[in-house]
Amino acid sequence: VRIGSIALASPVVLAPMAGVTNVAFRTLCREQERSKVGTVSGLYVCEMVTARALVERHPVTMHMTTFSAAESPRSLQLYTVDPATTYAAAKMIADDGLADHIDMNFGCPVPKVTKRGGGAALPFKRRLFGEIVAAAVRGTEGTDIPVTVKFRVGIDDDHHTHLDAGRIAESEGAAAVALHARTAAQRYSGTADWEQIAALKQHVRTIPVLGNGDIYEANDALTMMATTGCDGVVIGRGCLGRPWLFAELSAAFTGTPPPEPPALGEVADIIRRHGQLLAEHFGEDKGMRDIRKHIAWYLHGFPAGSELRRALALVKTLDELDSLLQQLDGSVPFPEAATGPRGRQGSPARVALPDGWLNDPDDCTVPAGADVMHSGG
Known part of the structure; x- marks a missing residue:
């Protein structure tokens, strides 16, 4: 799959996970893929940083953007709520050569994020969402750094935003979109609704659509792509404690025999x-x-x-x-009991939102205090 200037031999992306996908884990995943199947074919995304902290060159944030010398392409995820800060962060990434790819996080369902209008709450404000994506694209103008956008199905079953978000991201110059096929209200519980990925793929025609949610085995990825028509997969909790999953995925996509599960x-x-x-x-x-x-x-x-x-x-x-x-x-x-879901699941819950958030989807007011440090996913 091609994401802007970046060609991936295998249509697989490691989802940025806060506190997990630092340089150590990404290096390990790449080493496992290389040692087991002889390739490093996917895109391994750094854990999320906030645009504001990056622009302020917060020391902890700068350390989080560490890449190893061998990492290529270097992929960084931004969390942001403000077009101006987004532009400054994207331009800084481009000017300072901090990364080769920028992903934008609109998927975080954590209450302290959504109650300020950030993460999975933000795409409901479709004009503001469009301005933020456009700002990132503008900040990377004249470079070959693609901007991609990751979001959820919506806030809850009454407020789906993914089709609008996909259309807007596409029209504002995003190089690809990724959908976690759950609502914010589901958090990480229940099952992902892959039909929503298929619907997004029908809706977004000119850029790749990547699917995310409930891929725990290599076969799950093949099934998702076959049933939804999506162009690639994003792997989150499925690789926790299983960094060799990317080797298994690479083998599945190239039709080579899968590596033996480790004892x-x-x-x-x-x-x-x-x-x-x-x-x-x-x-x-x-x-x-x-x-x-x-x-x-x-x-x-x-x-x-x-x-x-x-x-x-x-x-x-x-x-x-x-x-x-x-x-x-x-x-x-390797035991049969070690296959299947892993990582946080939790239970569904009402999404905490700022007062009056759902009144006007075309309101462009930047939510106050939503870009403070937090972890997302």
Whole structure:
């Protein structure tokens, strides 16, 4: 699939996930794909940064935009609510050579974001949404940096926004759109409605439409593309604790035999490598705090014993990680119980919105205080 100037050998995008898709995890996914199938074919997107914090060169934000020397294309996701800040951030990315691709986040369903009019709430304000997309495209003018836009089906079942959002993004110069086939009210619960991806594909004719939601195995991606006609897939929670999923996807799309699922010994080696990469990025102390949540995902479905799991959930150093991982039985094959959904699910809930948000979809007022730091997805 082609996204503007970027040609992807495999129509697969790693969804930016806050606190997950940092340089360590992206490097690991790329290494897994290369070692198992000999390719690095997808697009691996950095975790989201806010446009405002980027423009202000907030040190934590600048560190979040770290890419490895081998990463190409470098892909960055912006969260923004304001056309002026969006333009400044996109221009800064272009002028400073910070990334080769900009994705825009309008999918976050977290209440503290939507109640200020950000994330998945924003596309309801269709004129403001269009101005923001246009500002990002304008900020990258004269470069070959494509701008893509990710959004949800809508706020809830009574307020679908995806068809308008797709049409507007297309007309304002976006190079592709991606749809998480859930409403904001669903958050991460229930099942994704892939029919909405098919509807968007019928509606948006001149740029690629990517589908997101409930892809946990390589076959799910093939099924989504076959049933919806979408041009590519975006993988989020399906790869948590399974960075080798991209190798399986690459094999599925090229029709080559899939790599063998890893036994527990190989999973332990992958955890160790992930820990090492996190320690290099954050320092050992923060890196080990960060690896803990990943270990729970890696061991999902494997027999590991509650005491060992507890010790791993408190791991403090790489040496301690090594000695604990050696206690796992490396011969245990990849279990059937480890397939299927993983990561947060939660339950549906009413979407928190600013007062009067639904009164006028053509109101262009920038929501106040919505661009403070937050995590999105």
